[in-house]
Amino acid sequence: MSVLDLARPDILAITPYASARMEASGGSVFLNANESAWAPPGGDGLNRYPDPQPPALVARLAELYGVDADRVLVGRGSDEAIDLLVRAFCRAGTDAVLISPPTFGMYAVCARIQGAQVIESPLEADFSLDADRLLAVVTPNTKLVFVCSPNNPTGNLVDAATIERIAAALEGRAVLVVDEAYAEFTHASSAVSLIDRFDHVAVLRTLSKAWALAGARVGALVARPGVVALLRHIMAPYPLPRPCVDAALFALSDEGAVKSDSHVVVVRQERERMQRELGALACVRTVLPSQANFLAVRFADASQTYARLLAAGVLVRDLTRYPGLGDALRITIGTAGENDRVLAILNPEATDA
Known part of the structure; x- marks a missing residue:
């Protein structure tokens, strides 16, 4: 079973919007996007739409996370990826996401906006994650399981063995989304390594924390190419402004x-x-x-x-x-x-x- 079998059939069937930048590249005279031919004062290049997935930024993030470029989707922080995942996999009034409170609030907010059910498997008294307890509440309609490690707002890690066990148990049943927004502050291994074995694992990363770019809103989802392509179908045409891309590339430089x-x-x-x-x-x-x-x-x-x-x-x-x-x-x-x-x-x- 492919992870795409878990996606909404109507999303799989949709014809995505083809922006001018997606339809054609190259050239020296740009008359295909109804842009202004004149740059604004002090804004060289800002009269042109940015690349939907800036190749240099995607390549640098792929290098940083140790994956091929076709496994990286960049967007507006990790919040956008959370919203895209819920919209792509959860039918309103039918499907559910599973969270382990206390945890990052956007998982539940995005689910409720979509009309998806929110199932809770609370953390233990010491805020550790009990895999048995979590897996026991997975229903046939559960499409996304969110695990935040280190967890926000408690700060504790979910150990790699627990995440791997959950991934194995969810195969063919639900997408495991591991939120690693704070990964750089740990010495732990990333769940990105699980994506080679499990096509239903997706990892969220961000440049807002350790890379000091909260104001630029740049994040990434790391997943199998099929998941990345699916989310691009429903993503806004031009998610990242040029200045934000430039800021990200400078932050990710050697310096x-x-x-x-x-x-x-x-x-x-x-x-x-x-x-x-x-x-x-x-x-x-x-x-x-x-x-x-x-x-x-x-x-x-x-x-x-x-x-x-x-x-x-x-x-x-x-x-x-x-x-x-x-x-x-x-x-x-x-x-x-x-x-x-x-x-x-x-x-x-x-x-x-």
Whole structure:
């Protein structure tokens, strides 16, 4: 059974929109896309539509993730890939996605927008993922199973053996989508290696975190060529603006990679320091172990702590609406100075001393 047998039949049958850039390439006089012949002030080249899948960017990401270029789909962050997967595989009112809360909220949001059911297999009390529990709730109409590793908002990894076991069990039944938005902050192996064995595994990556391009909105899906081609059928004609592509290529250059690597090292060091120092504060109950660029922290009074930080100009993420995290805030690892400021606000006695 092919993974495409799981896709919506109407999506498989659809004739995709053929943009001008897809229909023809090359040439020196461009009169096929109803563009302006004149570039705007300070915007050389912006009068022309960008390539739907910029070859240089696709090639660089393929090299980075260790796959062939036909296994990479670039788009607007990983959010676009999540939405495309749900639309391609889930029939409204019939099919379902499976998630393990507390986890990234966009999986459920995209499913509900599409009219798909959301099945939940909650994480364990320690926020680990129980494969048996997850697989027990897979139904015949489950088309997508999302696993986030490291998980947002808890920061913990799902070990490779568990992911592989889930992949094997879902073969012919559902697509396993492994979200690796925070992978660069770990030393773990990527689930991309499973795609050679399982055509129903897809991996989400992003340049928003370790590559510092949240404002450019560039992400990628890594999957078998058939899945990439299917999603291109329903993708917007020109998903990535030229300036965003240029920013991504610069960030992914040798020079950019050196900077990114150095920042990741700092984040790991500061993560360890913040875990240690936050854990020693009287207002903190516990700091959850994290392999991401953030820490989920349980407080004696999370609402009061949130208000105190906000009053001092420090924004953190309120997790109290998430299941099992009613006393928690998520604190992104910042610069050493920013982290020191958080510690000072939470421990004013030390500052006074």
